[in-house]
Amino acid sequence: MVEFYIPIEQDSKDFGTPEIKGEDLKAITLSIDGWPVTVPEGTSVMRAAATMNIQIPKLCATDSLEAFGSCRLCVVDIEGMRGKPASCTTPVAEGMVVTTQNTALQKLRRNVMELYISDHPLDCLTCAVNGDCELQDMAGAVGLRDVRYGFDGENHLNMEKDTSNPYFTFDTSKCIVCSRCVRACEEIQGQHALTVDGRAFESRIVAGDSNFMESECVSCGACVQACPTAALTENSVIEQGTPSHFRTTTCAYCGVGCSFRAEMRGDQLVRMVPNKDGKANQGHSCVKGRFAFGYATHQDRVLDPMIRDSIDQPWKKVSWDEAIAFAAQRLTNIRDQHGVNALGGITSSRCTNEETYLVQKLIRAGFGTNNVDTCARVCHSPTGYGLKTTMGESAGTQTFDSVQQADVVIVIGANPTDGHPVFASQLKRRLRDGAKLIVIDPREIDLVNAPHVRAQYHLQLRPGTNVAVLNALAHVIISEGLEATAFIEERCEADAYNKWREFIAQASYSPEELEGATGVPAMLIREAARLYAKAGNGAIYYGLGVTEHSQGSSAVMAIANLAMATGNLGREGVGVNPLRGQNNVQGSCDMGSFPHELPGYRHVSDPEVRALFESEWGVPIDSEPGLRIPNMFDAAVAGRFKALYVQGEDIAQSDPNTQHVEAAMSALECLIVQDIFLNETAKFAHVFLPGATFLEKDGTFTNAERRISPVRKVMAPLSGKADWEATAALSNALGYEMNYSHPSEIMDEIARLTPTFHGVSYEKLDQLGSIQWPCNDEAPEGTPTMHIGNFVKGKGSFVVTDYVASEEKVNKRFPLLLTTGRILSQYNVGAQTRRTENSQWHQQDVLEIHPLDAEDRGINDGSPVRVASRAGEVTLPAKISNRMQPGVVYTTFHHPVSGTNVVTTDNSDWATNCPEYKVTAVQVKVAVEQADWQARFKQFDEQQKAHLSAATQEGES
Known part of the structure; x- marks a missing residue:
């Protein structure tokens, strides 16, 4: 593989040659500067000129925003038209004759630019963007050589800077009020945080009432x-x-999988700029991907391997060879003494496909067991089970772009503006254009009342009743004859449908009968069901609020039932779309990280599948499924499970029932943690292998739309090894040879063994940018939309989804239900984002509680409260919020000092053991002690530093 970097100069902010959509539009032929050109009807003169590589000077126009026509630099002459119209807002016409450059135009543009420069600091040589400034470029383009107007008159040169945002500075003195920032905020992000205040000379850009940090800006x-x-x-x-x-x-945060340009100065990363050619994000980003990359070089990074004989000893820094040898010896001793089933491993949804594949291969071929599981277990394992059962494939059906064709969108158990903000921006754009929205969530998420967007229906159900609400929606569709009969007859199994129809038509599943359980008024469910069923295109997007339940798999199948019943599959604008939590949740599942499935979701009991892998790997593979993560914990506490290799996952913070997890970790004889920081799990480890960030490795991630995207190294691994190299070294030390020189060779192996990846290669990824699987002989460039014509399994299968109430119920002792989620600025357990300036927005987890529940308990806003469940208790500051419904409280889990998962129980999904994070019966009381939150965080930080200090001292000694 050839390593190369692209100079910034090759990718300017110029208008370029834009993609002109609308091939079915009428073709218009015109003349520009004497040359004929044909473009689709509706194309602007500026865009038409760009197709001929004629660059008309501009300032307010950009290829990512609607034309505005305010800067007056892009004026042209058009034969027969009075004045000099703006080329960015003037549409082409048949036979139009355009002149883009002559003496009069040059003089006019120079005069306009002169006015801009007369109220602009002339500090180009010391300006931060010298050489990367469009104003500077346009001054040169129009030939400005002198400014006749003095700077001693009224001007804006001494305006104060807004430095409130930790990531960027607003220097008003250099603002030309082109409104591009205002329009970007509105059109791209849909936030409306910026406005133009005043008129004429007094006009200026303002953020909120004072500054960016106090405005609605989401950075x-x-x-x-x-x-x-x-x-x-x-x-x-x-x-x-x-x-x-x-x-x-590719970004290493959420499941959107945004493409970025990592822009460097030498070997130093300066900024992450969203890639305009990125098919998942199309040049947009969120605060995490755009700015929160500082963790990669944070002082807390552990860059040396460390070992210790027992967890009550300090860490000892050692070489890679010594750490690998130590780990291999421990694993070998345990395997020889207790057998292969005493060993296991956990793959990471943060690592690349190639690295995840190698870990499961190490467990199966090197350890000799199927005891491999993944952190995807605790979020989206019900998606895999539910979608494979109903439609034959364990993944979402559409591209993110597909939402632009949707007429009605259901968002259930997801909060896209916080968890998947770039997709949320696309969704809001479609809603502003007229699509209707149904939100099904216990909490009033932002989309319910977002700026210029309002949900038609918010079905504010009680936690744990997703299946009841989904069944009630289906009941209305069937009982009122709103089903897509032709689609069902052609595309679905008749017997399964008839059985489901008989089940769903029962009176017990009517909205009226279920109203008492769900808390949702029956009429709202009826109206929402009619809206979705009658939509031309109806799309469903769901998240962890669907899967992380004891009926998670049932809810996913109920969603699939709803989509099949209304014919909303197999074309653009429809579908069943899981919003994956972490960057490579889809990929970690694809790569065979579950104990019962090899890569490509093929069961280990299938002899033909095993034979394929045995031939490639050169060792026999056990035909019996191994242990899932909860089973590993139980077996460890019971003394039967002795060694665990954990790649890039903090199970002591992220998994439910923290006390049980820590008891299991304490019982292990060998715990190997591979991560970039000493996390909560590492406190119980015997071997610590330093990990590499996404900036330090080559590989691929697979996002929520099945898009395989390239991850490309921009700096050398700070610890000396990428994660895949560490895994291979451990395997070799155990006696199972892994000899790869580059991750592309691992992908080639994946492609040989996995049907949906048969056509994937690094060469093709470099050519296409990204690929959505299945990619094979039938679909050599990938498959954007699934189940066109027929389902992967042939006929779709309706599944009976009985509503079974969660075992976790409120009572006198625990009268409230706790549900959990995420916030925009933080990510998962916070290991990365807490080590960036993102913590300025979310310094601690808080407990949201309805005013009535707070009043009943004497709780004030900000008061420390004790949250107790049958599993444990934690103390959090209270936030009184009308987003909650009475009887339900909510918190996030981003800060280990909060210990949210101390109170979550070990209830789990009936089919996959996915934890039921979203339903925990709790009591909330004012804490007796007045907690000093700053002191608690300081104490936690000091403990972490002491942990590192002990390792340093031991290594030096």
């Missing part, structure tokens, strides 16, 4: 990217200078 960076001057500039650019080169890679 997505769209305004910074849109700004043509240095008015909005990344602080990293101000501090380090403009980048010199970049390499395209």
Whole structure:
């Protein structure tokens, strides 16, 4: 593989040659500067000129925003038209004759630019964006050589800077009020945080009532990217200078899988800029992917392997060879003494496909057991089970772009603006264009009342009643004859449908009968069901609020039933779309991380499948499924399970019933943790192998839309090894040879063994940018939309989904239901985002509680409260919020000091053991002690530093 970087100069902010959509539009032929050109009807003169590589000067226009026509630089002459119209807002017409350059136009543009410059600081040589400034470029393009107007008159040169945002600075003195930032905030992000205040000379851009941090700004960076001057500039650019080169890679946060240009100066990462060619994000980003990359070089990074004989001893820094030898010896001793089933491993949804594949291969071929599981177990394992059962494939059906064709969208158990913000921006854009929205969630998420977006229906159900609500929706569709009969007859199994129809038509599943259980008024369910069933295109998007329940698999199948019953599958604008939590949840599942499935979701009991892998791997594979994560914990406590290899996962913080998890970790004779930081799990480890961030490795991630995207190294691994290299070294030390020189060779092996990946290669990824599986001979460039014509399994299977109430019920002792979720600025257990400036927005987890519940308990806003369940108790600050319904409380789990999962129980999904995080019966009381939150965080930080210090001292000694 050839390593290379692309100079920044090769990718300017110029208008370029834009993609012109609308092939079915009428073709228009016109003349520009004497040359004929044919473009689709509706194309602007500026875009038509760009197709001929004629670049008309501009400032307010950009290829990512609607035309505005305010800067007056892009004026042209059009034969027969009065004045000099703006080319960005003037549509082409048949026979139009356009002149883009002559003496009069040049003089006019120079005069306009002169006015801009007369109220702009002339500090180009010391300006942070010198050489990367469109105002500077346009001054050169129009030939401006002198400014006749003095700077001693009224001007804006001494305006104060807004430095409130930790990631960028707003220098008002350099703002030309082109409104690109305002339009980017509205059109791309849909946030409306910026406005133009005043008129004429007094006009200026304002954020909220005072500054960016106190406004509705979500720090997505769209305004910074849109700004043509240095008015909005990344602080990293101000501090380090403009980048010199970049390499395209994929974000390692949520399941959207945004493509970014990692822009470098030497070997230093200056900024992450969303890639305009990124098919998942199309040039947009969120605060995490755009700005929160500082954790990669944070001082808390552990860069040396460490070992210790027991967890009550300090860490000892050692070489890679010594750490690998130590780990291999321990594993070998345990295997020889207790057998292969005493060993196991956990793969990571944060690591690449190639690295995850190698870990499960190590467990199966090197350890000799199927005791491998993944952190995807605790989030989306019901998705795999439910979708494979009903439609034959364990993944979502559409591209993110598909939502632009939807007429009605159901969002259930997901909060896209916080968990998947770039997709949420796409969704809000479609809603502003007229699509209808149904939200099914116990909490009033942002989409219910977002700016310029309002849900038609919010079905505010009680936690744990998803299946009841979904069945009630289906009951209305069937009982009122709203089902898609032709689709069902053609595409679905008749016997399964008839059985399901008889089940769902029962009076016990009517909205009226279930109203007492769900808390949702029957009429709202009836109206929502009619809206979805009558939609031309109806799409369903769901998240962890569906899967993390004791009936998670049932809920996924109920969603599939609903989509099949209404014919909303197999085309654009419809579908069943899981919003995956972490960056590679889909990929970790694809790669065979479950104890019963080999890569490609093929059961280990299938002799033909095993024979394929045995031939490639050269060892026999056990035909019996191994232990799932909860079974590993139980077996460890019972003394039967002795060794665990954990790759990139903090199970002591993220898994439910923390006390039980810690008891299992304490019982292990060998715990190997591979991560970038000493996390909560590492406190119980005997071997610590330093991990690499996504910036330090090559590989691929697979996002929520099955999109396989390239991850490309922009800096050398700070610890000396990428994660795949560490796994291979351990395997070799155990006697099972893994000899790869590059991750591309691992992908080649995956492609040989996995039907849905047969056509995937690094060469093709470099050519296409990304690929949605299945990618094979039938679909050599991938499959954007699944189940066109027929389902993967042939006929779709309706499944009876009985509503079974959760065992976790409220009572006098625990009268409230706790549900959990995420917040925009933080990610998962917070290991990465807590080590960035994102903590300025969310410094601690809080407990949201309805005013009535707070009043009953004497709780004030900000008061420390004790949250107790049958599993444990924690103390959190209270936040009184009308987002909650009475009887339900809510918190996040981003801070280990909060210990949210101390109170969650070990209840789990009936089919997959996915934990029931979303339903925990609790009591909330004012804490007796007045907790000093800052002191608690300081104490926690000091404990972490002491942990590192002990390792350093031992290593030095």
